[in-house]
Amino acid sequence: xxxxxxxxxxxxxxLTQLKQLISDEKSALLKQDADxxxxxxxxxxxxxxxxxVTDEKLAAHPEHDKLTxxxxxxxxxxxxxxxxxxxxxxxxxxxNLIEHNIATINRLSQALQVSRNATSxxxxxxxxxxxxxxxGNDFTA
Numbered sequence: 001x002x003x004x005x006x007x008x009x010x011x012x013x014x015l016t017q018l019k020q021l022i023s024d025e026k027s028a029l030l031k032q033d034a035d036x037x038x039x040x041x042x043x044x045x046x047x048x049x050x051x052x053v054t055d056e057k058l059a060a061h062p063e064h065d066k067l068t069x070x071x072x073x074x075x076x077x078x079x080x081x082x083x084x085x086x087x088x089x090x091x092x093x094x095x096n097l098i099e100h101n102i103a104t105i106n107r108l109s110q111a112l113q114v115s116r117n118a119t120s121x122x123x124x125x126x127x128x129x130x131x132x133x134x135x136g137n138d139f140t141a
Contacts, residue, residue, distance in 0.1 A: 004063055008076040011054045015083040018047040022090045029097040 021044050028036040058064065067073050 004058070004061060004066060004073055005076070007054055007058050007061065008067075008073065008080065011051065011058065011080050012076065012083070014047055014051050014054060015080055015087065018044065018051065019083055019087050019090070021047060022087055022094065026090060026094050026097065029094055029101065032101065 021040055025037065025040045025044065028040060058067070067077050
């Protein structure tokens with residue numbers, strides 16, 4: 001079975017990489033770089049999967065109880081938990097940015113629709129206004 005220290009070091013490295021990815025994601029959100037966001041999302045999912053696998057290995061390790069009883073291992077666990085908390089914080093900030101961007105896109109969409117409708121205002125044969133332009137589709141020969 002793999003040594004606890006090796007598993008904890010791997011977990012720490014994965015969390016550090018995940019934190020960097022989430023920070024890069026925040027930067028891409030601010031720049032509205034969709035291609036970078038897609039790339040980062042893939043990498044983020046890979047790191048999350050790796051994190052889960054390592055976590056399961058740690059939980060199933062026969063010497064699992066040493067994680068809380070040995071000071072050196074407990075310190076590594078605390079460090080990993082601190083990085084995870086930072087990841088969650090940055091991720092929450094990213095979620096807020098995403099919501100803000102979605103709201104902005106929705107407002108822009110509504111403004112474009114109003115603008116389109118205002119310029120396509122027409123009158124039907126009864127003199128009533130309509131925003132649906134028929135482009136002459138109702139002509140009969």
